[in-house]
Amino acid sequence: MADNRYWRLDDHPRGNDFAAAFSLQHEPVPAPGPGQVLIRNHWLSMDAGTRMWITPRTDGYQPPLPLGSKMMGLCLGEVAASRDSAFAEGDLVRCFGQWADYALVDPAASALTKVDADVGDVRQHLGALGLNALTAWAGLVEVAKVQPGETVLVSAAAGATGSLACQIARNLGCTVIGIAGGPEKCRYLIEELGLAQAIDYRNADVAAALAALPGGINAYFDNVGGPMLDAVLPNMAHYGRIALCGLVSTYDSDAPVPGPARFDQLLMRRLTITGFFLPDFLDRAGGYLPQLRAWLDTGKLAMRFEETHGLERALDAYAGMLTGRNIGKAIVRVHG
Numbered sequence: 482m483a484d485n486r487y488w489r490l491d492d493h494p495r496g497n498d499f500a501a502a503f504s505l506q507h508e509p510v511p512a513p514g515p516g517q518v519l520i521r522n523h524w525l526s527m528d529a530g531t532r533m534w535i536t537p538r539t540d541g542y543q544p545p546l547p548l549g550s551k552m553m554g555l556c557l558g559e560v561a562a563s564r565d566s567a568f569a570e571g572d573l574v575r576c577f578g579q580w581a582d583y584a585l586v587d588p589a590a591s592a593l594t595k596v597d598a599d600v601g602d603v604r605q606h607l608g609a610l611g612l613n614a615l616t617a618w619a620g621l622v623e624v625a626k627v628q629p630g631e632t633v634l635v636s637a638a639a640g641a642t643g644s645l646a647c648q649i650a651r652n653l654g655c656t657v658i659g660i661a662g663g664p665e666k667c668r669y670l671i672e673e674l675g676l677a678q679a680i681d682y683r684n685a686d687v688a689a690a691l692a693a694l695p696g697g698i699n700a701y702f703d704n705v706g707g708p709m710l711d712a713v714l715p716n717m718a719h720y721g722r723i724a725l726c727g728l729v730s731t732y733d734s735d736a737p738v739p740g741p742a743r744f745d746q747l748l749m750r751r752l753t754i755t756g757f758f759l760p761d762f763l764d765r766a767g768g769y770l771p772q773l774r775a776w777l778d779t780g781k782l783a784m785r786f787e788e789t790h791g792l793e794r795a796l797d798a799y800a801g802m803l804t805g806r807n808i809g810k811a812i813v814r815v816h817g
């Protein structure tokens with residue numbers, strides 16, 4: 482019988498020590514039950530938000546993954562067997578499934594979606610046409626309501642969600658400034674994504690760099706939270722909007738982390754800060770795709786992939802993404 486390898490969550494990780502928390506297990510390839518679909522995973526998406534699911538915290542946007550479970554995340558692959566008439570063997574699909582050779586899913590619960598194979602590089606369904614892109618669009622357009630000519634700041638700007646937010650804001654006619662870790666990422670933001678400015682937060686004083694901006698920041702697409710948000714708040718323009726997309730600087734904490742020290746600036750500058758979560762937008766997010774696809778096809782939207790080969794190397798890819806080794810989207814090639 483064919484073998485299915487999968488990553489099992491055995492314990493809550495400490496920091497980025499994932500080897501002590503996960504083990505690679507083996508089982509026979511599962512057979513789909515009524516209504517279920519079996520996916521042969523081609524790529525796994527390494528997403529920062531999943532770090533929260535593997536803490537014991539119960540106050541997140543979804544319950545923690547129980548210890549002993551298969552690790553879950555976004556997958557891109559092909560239907561290997563189906564007992565749902567909407568999906569046929571060979572369909573290219575994206576879903577929330579298991580970190581495994583084969584993901585066994587219930588279509589509705591896993592957001593199983595057929596995706597177009599005719600996009601050049603099908604990995605773009607985890608990139609410029611993927612959930613990070615929909616998140617970037619929702620945050621900029623629906624939450625921050627950015628306008629042409631405004632100054633937009635993006636943190637974790639060279640990562641998957643951030644690099645797409647930078648490009649979308651640029652395409653919408655904004656002046657875009659990115660914050661990222663290290664000179665190589667800053668060069669990428671300026672030279673390849675055409676940003677007006679890039680701030681290397683590992684080597685520069687972010688607050689001082691932002692204070693030098695004329696007019697302040699109209700919209701902040703925040704992926705990071707923590708001390709970086711404190712550096713930004715006093716440098717927002719009056720009536721500025723903050724789309725709070727993520728808090729990657731705090732996801733490895735097993736306890737709540739205190740909010741911004743410069744909370745006062747919300748009053749002083751009449752700011753709005755709005756947390757948002759992509760699943761709340763999914764009913765209409767399909768409407769964002771034609772514009773994203775048009776930009777992809779005309780070279781106005783790109784995704785660089787940081788690809789790791791082999792399911793057995795997924796933990797290294799995951800730690801690499803969480804510690805900023807990736808430029809663009811970190812993915813793991815499983816098959817295909």
Ligand SMILES: NC(=O)c1ccc[n+]([C@@H]2O[C@H](COP(=O)([O-])OP(=O)(O)OC[C@H]3O[C@@H](n4cnc5c(N)ncnc54)[C@H](OP(=O)(O)O)[C@@H]3O)[C@@H](O)[C@H]2O)c1
Binds near residue numbers: 639705
């Ligand atoms: N709200 C939603 O629905 C939604 C959906 C998707 C993603 N997100 C959020 O988007 C953010 C980015 O996620 P992603 O999956 O696209 O990952 P990513 O940006 O591709 O990778 C994570 C990046 O975070 C940066 N980072 C890690 N620790 C940091 C710290 N302490 N301070 C500053 N930067 C740090 C690293 O870049 P540097 O080298 O620059 O440090 C790293 O490359 C996350 O907060 C995630 O939760 C939210």
